[in-house]
Amino acid sequence: MPKNKISKEKSIRHAKTMTEIVISLVLLGAGGFFVRNAMKEASTVQSSPYFDDKDIAVTDVENTSVPDPNQIIYESRSVDTKDKFRGDLILVNEDHEYFGGDEDLVSIIEMNSENERTCFTAVDSTYTILRQVYEPMAQMIQDFSDQYNNDRLIIYGSYRTKEFQQQLYDDDVAQSEDGKSTKVAKAGFSEHESGLAFDFTEADNYDYDGTGDYAWINANCYKYGFIVRYTKSKEKITKIQDEPWHFRYVGIPHAYYMDSNDLCLEEYIDLIRKHPYDGEHLEFKDDKDTEYEVYFVASDDGAEKTTVPVPNGVRYEISGNNVDGFIVTVYKNQKPLVEEAPTKSFEDTSEENTENTTGDEETTDDGSDKTEE
Ligand SMILES: [Zn+2]
Structure with missing residues (x-):
């Protein structure tokens, strides 16, 4: 509180x-x-x-x-303006750079081992992903595996350091005929650097295309909070080729809304901007009848802090959009979770804050040679 x-x-x-x-x-x-x-x-x-x-x-x-x-009664909450660059709903693309550095990462293979999960694996133990993404990802694969008796999925791309992204980009440029990279994002502009995205491949052909049994995953990923980030129909907006293997975590309410309204993340971020706090909020129910209310609060870019109106006594989450402000997601009719926490970066600023914001960046050299976005 x-x-x-x-x-x-x-x-x-x-x-x-x-x-x-x-x-x-x-x-x-x-x-x-x-x-x-x-x-x-x-x-x-x-x-x-x-x-x-x-x-x-x-x-x-x-x-x-x-x-x-x-x-709902709203109260004001003060957040660091620079936190608009953080959260599950950040938009990272060629126009919007990712500014990270203190991601809370877990090794996928180590987590599988701790949880005795054998239904999938990653290329090796250096493959990491944001802590909050691991469980929904693993649960989705577990449900798929149980249903189709398939344990051949491999996480082939996950968190990447900026340096590693640069290396992928340089390699792609070196191999291209015209000295340009068409498949790899420049360092700083890949979703993989946020730890919110991962790529599948599968052990038989090393070619995950989201068809056959795997179509279940692409069709149901929204139930776990994921979107298929780059599709053929949105190529002109995302400026990335069709990538049925690339999944991005955004959280269940948002994945549900984007899936049922056929919106890519760029379109969704624009839509939310049209629902400011002082206007009509975006209200919807998901297929489990959970009710949500979503609204936008512009960041006060001239100031260190931005005041964000949040509901009192109702569960909510705040995420930056990595562009121009914050998105508040209200779980209507749900009490705040006891442990709810505002993600680390949104700690109440009146608390003694001993967090070292310049902590060492965990560098992980994932040996992936996958060359895409
Ligand atoms: Zn990817």
Whole structure:
């Protein structure tokens, strides 16, 4: 629970509701004197574009005079403005560089061994991935493996250091005829550097194309929080070739929304930007009927801190978008997780913060010779 509550404020929507109630009560009061006119006006008010909240009906006046206990109350939270470069929803592409350095990584093979998982492997134990990505990835593969009796998947690309990305790029340029790399992102511009992405291959042909039994993974990955990041139909937007083997973690709500609305990450980040805190939030349910509310808060780029409105007493997550601000994901009707934590970089700044932000970057030389993005 953040200690540094700067202020409490009710949501815009709530303010709107209250305004409507007041106006409606006034109208009802006037009705005592001018019944016919008041009824006319009430219907006028209801249909006015000025009050466009469809949930409000004149007949609700009596019921809504008692504050709705489910109404979300927002409070302000102060976050480091530079944290807009962190989180599960960062957009990394040729226009948006990844600025990392203190990723919390785990070795895939070591984690498999600790968890006695034998349904898949990685090329070797230097292959690492963000800690929070390992479990959903492993669970997805486990479910696939159980269903198709297949333990031949191999993680062929995962976290890469900037140096390793540079090496891949240089190798690709050296092999090309025109001195240009068409398949490998420049150092700093690959999702693999974030630890949020991984590539599959399989032990029989070393060629994962997401067809046959493997189509199950590409079709169901959203249930585990992953998207197939580069598809043929979005090639013009992502500027990356079709890559059915490359999966990117974004979290379940967002993977679900992108999958069901056929959006790539570039499009989704743009869409969320059109749902600012002060406007209409993006509200949806997933296929398990979990309700979400998502909104955007622009970063205060001139300042060290940005104030982000967050719900009080309701589970939420904040992620930077790596472009111009923060995305807040509200798990409506869910209480905050006890251990919930704001990812490491979003620690309450009023707490004593002894974290060493210049800690040594864990360098991992994954020996992959895969040459793509
Ligand atoms: Zn990849």
